[in-house]
Amino acid sequence: DSPWFSRRKGILSIDDVPLDRIAAAVGTPFYAYSVTALRHHYRALTEAVAPHRVEVCFAVKANSNINVLAEFAALGAGMDIVSGGEMARALAAGTPAGRIIFSGVGKSDAEIRSALRAGLGQINVESPAELDAVAAAARALGLRAPVALRVNPDVDALTHAKITTARKDSKFGIAINEIPALYAAAAARPELHVVGLAVHIGSQILDLTPFRLAWSAMAALIRDLRAAGQQVDRLDLGGGLGIAGAGGPGPDLADYARIIGQTVGDMGLALTIEPGRWLCAQAGVLVAGVHYLKRGDGADFAILDAAMNDLMRPALYDAHHPVTTVHEPRPAPAMPLVRLVGPVCESSDDFGTYPDLGALRAGDLLAFRDAGAYGAAMSSTYNSRDLIPEVLVEGDRFRVIRRRVQIRTALRLETPGAWQVTGAV
Numbered sequence: 001d002s003p004w005f006s007r008r009k010g011i012l013s014i015d016d017v018p019l020d021r022i023a024a025a026v027g028t029p030f031y032a033y034s035v036t037a038l039r040h041h042y043r044a045l046t047e048a049v050a051p052h053r054v055e056v057c058f059a060v061k062a063n064s065n066i067n068v069l070a071e072f073a074a075l076g077a078g079m080d081i082v083s084g085g086e087m088a089r090a091l092a093a094g095t096p097a098g099r100i101i102f103s104g105v106g107k108s109d110a111e112i113r114s115a116l117r118a119g120l121g122q123i124n125v126e127s128p129a130e131l132d133a134v135a136a137a138a139r140a141l142g143l144r145a146p147v148a149l150r151v152n153p154d155v156d157a158l159t160h161a162k163i164t165t166a167r168k169d170s171k172f173g174i175a176i177n178e179i180p181a182l183y184a185a186a187a188a189r190p191e192l193h194v195v196g197l198a199v200h201i202g203s204q205i206l207d208l209t210p211f212r213l214a215w216s217a218m219a220a221l222i223r224d225l226r227a228a229g230q231q232v233d234r235l236d237l238g239g240g241l242g243i244a245g246a247g248g249p250g251p252d253l254a255d256y257a258r259i260i261g262q263t264v265g266d267m268g269l270a271l272t273i274e275p276g277r278w279l280c281a282q283a284g285v286l287v288a289g290v291h292y293l294k295r296g297d298g299a300d301f302a303i304l305d306a307a308m309n310d311l312m313r314p315a316l317y318d319a320h321h322p323v324t325t326v327h328e329p330r331p332a333p334a335m336p337l338v339r340l341v342g343p344v345c346e347s348s349d350d351f352g353t354y355p356d357l358g359a360l361r362a363g364d365l366l367a368f369r370d371a372g373a374y375g376a377a378m379s380s381t382y383n384s385r386d387l388i389p390e391v392l393v394e395g396d397r398f399r400v401i402r403r404r405v406q407i408r409t410a411l412r413l414e415t416p417g418a419w420q421v422t423g424a425v
């Protein structure tokens with residue numbers, strides 16, 4: 001049904017590799033990503049926004065495997081990072097430091113210093129206190145810090161409450177009415193090079209109207225700043241472009257690009273976007289095995305070997321990932337309702353109810369689609385489970401890009417250190 005996921009001789013395949021072959025090699029559950037799909041998405045988005053000279057910085061948090069990052073870096077992507085760990089990954093993947101943007105509300109002193117030493121292209125500052133911290137670090141290092149102020153434009157992204165970031169009660173960004181005074185104060189500090197502004201309103205955005213509202217507000221703000229004599233060279237438009245799903249079709253790239261052009265296109269700004277999900281979600285699947293079938297009330301349970309620790313999104317945001325059987329669906333007398341659940345001891349370890357999987361049997365393989373973003377990156381070892389393997393596929397070849405992290409590795413970190421005696425208090 002797409003160039004990278006299709007049935008070949010009845011078996012769901014990623015590029016030209018049947019998923020049951022990967023399962024036999026690495027065991028289930030596992031994540032698999034199509035290089036073809038990653039490249040296709042990167043090229044489609046960069047081409048759509050090219051008329052407005054927009055730089056694309058991949059949001060590393062969506063999929064932080066350095067082999068995935070290296071694919072994007074090789075295509076010319078910059079990176080949007082939110083921690084020292086993500087900086088290490090982006091650099092290890094070969095991203096030039098000058099093409100890395102450091103976002104996030106809570107950068108530590110150590111992170112700010114290492115960002116400045118590495119020569120990152122831009123630090124997006126989210127509060128006056130953080131601006132002071134960046135200035136102090138730059139002064140101590142004898143460097144000039146390239147900063148942008150992240151604006152909270154008070155716009156509702158019309159997405160899930162847990163992934164909206166720009167309403168005025170949000171922890172993100174600086175209230176738009178505080179920007180003019182802070183911008184002028186920052187521009188006057190010799191240890192800062194204030195390059196412009198940033199905004200990011202939320203994630204999985206399907207209705208593009210909030211982008212138009214937010215970016216129009218940014219355009220007005222920039223006109224005011226310029227009228228007051230400030231220099232504003234760059235505008236970072238954030239990420240958030242959603243993908244098709246249960247909520248309907250995905251947004252149209254041409255519309256997205258047109259809104260960029262209409263709102264901020266003709267202002268002589270160096271523009272950046274920070275897409276995460278759009279670039280990698282549809283390139284990935286989580287493949288799980290069916291452990292047991294169990295009669296339930298209303299729907300029968302299929303108990304899988306994958307759980308909420310492997311794919312958090314259903315438990316955390318009620319996200320519904322389309323599921324396809326790796327084999328041809330078997331005809332069933334009446335289409336049974338199946339509730340897909342994992343082995344973790346939590347009621348929220350529930351991927352939802354699926355009407356169209358046919359008759360399932362123990363040992364079947366199921367593919368959760370759209371799992372290339374915020375899947376492996378958000379996984380944990382809760383219930384002392386493994387971190388599962390990640391596999392990259394290109395044409396008829398595949399390779400493991402993260403090995404399974406097993407309990408024996410975790411246990412090595414839990415050997416107790418020496419007692420540190422504080423004396424009785």
Ligand code: LLP
Nearest residue numbers: 059103200203204239240274275276277374
């Ligand atoms: N830029 C900034 C500053 C961000 O905070 C984010 C995402 C992005 C870019 C990329 O957004 P995207 O294009 O991927 O929507 N874990 C949630 C999504 C959280 C997104 C957090 N910030 C999920 O699984 O849906």
